[in-house]
Amino acid sequence: MRRKEKRLLQVAGLLVAALLFLPNVGLWSLYRDRVFENSPDAADGGPGGAVLRTQGSNQARKVAHVGPDGVRRTDWHDYEAMRRDAARSGNGEQGKPFPLSESDRADQAYRENGFNIYISNQISLNRSVPDIRHANCKRKLYAEKLPNTSIIIPFHNEGWSSLLRTVHSVLNRSPPQLLAEVILVDDFSDKEHLKGALEEYMTRMPKVRVLRTRKREGLIRTRLLGAAAAKGEVITFLDSHCEANANWLPPLLGERRQNRPPTTSALPASAVHPLDRIAQNRKTIVCPMIDVIDHDNFGYDTQAGDAMRGAFDWEMYYKRIPIPPELQSDDPSEPFESPVMAGGLFAIDRKWFWELGGYDTGLEIWGGEQYEISFKVWMCGGRMEDIPCSRVGHIYRKYVPYKVPGGISLAKNLKRVAEVWMDEYGEYVYQRRPEYRHLSAGDMTAQKELRNRLNCKTFKWFMSEVAWDLPKHYPMVEPPAAAWGEIRNVGSGMCMEIKHFVSGSPVRLESCVKGRGEVAWSHGQVLTFGWREDIRVGDPVHTRKVCFDAVSHSSPVTLYDCHGMRGNQLWRYREDKSLYHPVSNSCIDSSPSERRVFMNTCDASSLSQQWMFERTNATVLELFNRAAN
């Protein structure tokens, strides 16, 4: 009995000692939390009681950490709001696809917005989205003192529910002290709901302002109008049909100064003012990861491939390329460099934005502006990063629902960008788009002067230091093709033919048009086995972006959008004249009576599996086949 009591006392004593002295449990940590939690807000004089209360509740688990650089970092998650979101159920909640009925798919639903507004209208303006961030994001801390930001949302005839869901998601999922204001900039919409009703609605939201252009200005000048009115230290541009995800803002504002800390270790921690750090990295543009909100059912998901670098092909189409191993961090939640932004979603130090001249005001309506700002920031002393822990959903439209005044604005914009920023590389664009060569792109003196004044680097520098991996995916000069022209079957003497040059069309066997004295290309009998080792419609200089595709060892051969990733679009033209499909380990066969072209088990003796291209480049073919063996 005695011994037992003694032991109990010992255990109790140890527990008391632990409560008092162990660093991350018990009374000491409670005390520390209280002190750290209260001081900064009190010092800021916070924007009012409500904010302080949310602070108190959502930061119950907060512990500030002082890094070796002297910056106090904290957990910015609003756990209360996250709990509320997780508990929601109903139409589209948790980003689930809304089940569509036949009538929901009516064209009318898409006509005005390019996405299904009927479905959007049936989903709450406060709907929850799934927290699909990498697990490491949930543990990340960001500086306690972050710059605030103005959110700028330009719109033109946006749907009511899609616009308001954008605003609500921002207000619901941003720490109030980081949100200076939300500026809605109306580019001369004529929809009734965007007039008085919108302003009336926004009177309930003191942080939201509505500005309007006096005539149709286009996306670029509308964004500039918002930026000119912004008061926040940072400006964040969003599209008008977005949904911000959990804790999206602190990583955007925080990573700007957190990465690559300057060497200040010689200074005592107290001497390093956090704003000094921002000065170090204020020239970084940061982009959230853009998730996809389905334009039919509003389901929320990542983009194909999720984290990828932004790039372009030499026709200046925006492209995404994989992050090369050299740039991959061990931790996929860490920011990574991107040569080009996707477009409408990014944050930038307000002053730096204007030092860069904002956007070129000579850019019309839409298009090319993402290249202008991206090239400019990289070449003129800044940098650009994608932030995997910051996610924003975006509705990719089915089509652009409004008329773009003056159809050549995109061409003109791209020419301006090429002329001002791309130096001798512009030639690669003109080779592919010869119509740009003599197009008038307006006066560019101011832009060229800006480039001089900022002492910006060359495009060659950009290509070798920033986008060095781009030519592997999109070479400036197209490497020679291995074989092209008609593809004639040895057995039947008939040719492969494509009726419609669109995704989903079958490859058929027809009599060769050359024998009939007709023009082969208009009949879809001219095909190219090119450097990507896929087979495309068209001659080597003018291939269309549809490729031979097969899904199994017995499927028909069908055209599909070229993905350029080999896989099921990879072919080999072997010495025995077979067209071999490595993925299914089978060969292209044909049936002249049924006019079918299909996959089959390879049989070198079967004439129906032997094919002759009209022209071949023996050197290239040999190279392909040698690499394959």
Ligand SMILES: [Mn+2]
């Ligand atoms: Mn958009």
